[in-house]
Amino acid sequence: MSDRKGGCLCGAVRYVLKGEPRGVALCHCTHCQRLSGSLFSFNLVMRETDYEQSGATMIYVDSGDSGHPVFRHFCGRCGSPLVSSTALMPGKLVLKAGTLDSKDGLQPKIEVYTDHAATWLEPVAGAQRYPQNV
Ligand SMILES: [Zn+2]
Numbered sequence: 001m002s003d004r005k006g007g008c009l010c011g012a013v014r015y016v017l018k019g020e021p022r023g024v025a026l027c028h029c030t031h032c033q034r035l036s037g038s039l040f041s042f043n044l045v046m047r048e049t050d051y052e053q054s055g056a057t058m059i060y061v062d063s064g065d066s067g068h069p070v071f072r073h074f075c076g077r078c079g080s081p082l083v084s085s086t087a088l089m090p091g092k093l094v095l096k097a098g099t100l101d102s103k104d105g106l107q108p109k110i111e112v113y114t115d116h117a118a119t120w121l122e123p124v125a126g127a128q129r130y131p132q133n134v
Helices: 030-036
Strands: 004-007 014-017 023-027 041-047 051-054 058-063 069-074 081-086 092-096 110-112
Touching: 030 041, 051 081
Parallel strands: 023 110
Antiparallel strands: 004 014, 014 051, 023 041, 041 092, 058 069, 069 081, 081 092
């Protein structure tokens, strides 16, 4: 399979994924809702070493449920969220998959924080649902 590529809305930040995702998830948490301006994030869990970025991101230090900092990288020019990381997942990144050039072949395997999911949104076929985190 060829490497997946993606980037922010304005193109100042581009990336290549050198490996397959370790997880594919929808996240309905309130932080993903605010950050995306929408109702959920479509997330890929990637190994840090499988993510190669060109162009610089800015970082917003958020706080997760656990109280640990969550480092949210976004484009300082157009504001697109790209990746986040936390000490709870060493060596891993969570990529906002809406920024990929092609989403072909990617389907969520799990849905998390479904306690906050919009009530009119149908569950994703074949995906495990978790009220909070996994
Ligand atoms: Zn941008």
